[in-house]
Amino acid sequence: MADVAVALVVHVLSVVWWIGSLAFITAVFLPLLRKAQLGDEQAAFHAIENRFEPQARIAVVLVGLSGIYLLFRLNLWSVFLQARFWWLDAMALYWLLFMLLLFVLGPTGVLRHVMRRGGDEMARWRRMQRVHLVLLVIALVIIAGAVSGSHGFG
Numbered sequence: 496m497a498d499v500a501v502a503l504v505v506h507v508l509s510v511v512w513w514i515g516s517l518a519f520i521t522a523v524f525l526p527l528l529r530k531a532q533l534g535d536e537q538a539a540f541h542a543i544e545n546r547f548e549p550q551a552r553i554a555v556v557l558v559g560l561s562g563i564y565l566l567f568r569l570n571l572w573s574v575f576l577q578a579r580f581w582w583l584d585a586m587a588l589y590w591l592l593f594m595l596l597l598f599v600l601g602p603t604g605v606l607r608h609v610m611r612r613g614g615d616e617m618a619r620w621r622r623m624q625r626v627h628l629v630l631l632v633i634a635l636v637i638i639a640g641a642v643s644g645s646h647g648f649g
C-alpha cells in the first residue's frame with residue numbers, strides 16, 4: 496500500500512499548492528488590486544498570472560494523475576454513483592473545469608475575452624474577484640467533504 500500513500504500525498508500536496516494559490520489570489524491579491532494599492536494594476540495582474548498559471552497547470556495535472564491512480568488502486572469506480580460519495584464526483588468535475596480553463600479557454604484567449612467584456616476596469620476586477628471567490632468556496636466545500644467523507648464521517 497506504499498504506492499497508495501505516495502499517490503495520496505502527491506494528490507493532497509498538489510491540491511494544497513493549487514487551492515492555496517487560488518486562496519491567496521482571491522483573499523489577498525485581488526482585494527489589493529481592487530483598492531488600487533498596487534500601482535499599475537494591469538502589470539501587477541499579468542506578473543502574478545504569468546507566475547501562477549504554469550504552477551497551477553503542473554499542480555492540476557498532478558492532482559488528476561494521482562487521483563485517477565487512487566481510483567484504480569482503491570477500486571472506487573462503483574462509488575461514483577452513490578450519493579454519499581458526492582465529493583468524489585465533485586472533485587472530478589472541478590478538476591475537469593480547471594483543465595478546460597487552464598489548457599483550453601486560457602491559452603486560446605476566450606477567458607480573457609469573457610472577463611474583459613463590459614464595464615470599467617474596477618467593475619472588471621470586481622467580477623474577477625467574484626468568480627475567484629465562487630471557485631474557492633466550491634473547492635473548500637469539496638475538500639471538507641473529501642476529508643470528512645473518506646474518513647468515514649460522511
Ligand code: HEM
Nearest residue numbers: 510559562563565566586587589590634637638641642645
Ligand atoms: C480527476 C480528479 C480527481 C480524482 C479522480 C480524485 C480522486 C481522489 C481519490 C480516489 C481520493 C482518495 C479517497 C479515499 O481515500 O477514500 C482522493 C482524495 C482527496 N482528494 Fe481528490 N480527486 C480528484 C481531484 C481533486 C480535487 C480537484 C480536489 C480539491 C478541490 C481533491 C481533494 C482531495 C482531498 C483533500 C483528498 C484527501 C481526502 C483524505 O484522505 O482526507 N481531489 N481524491
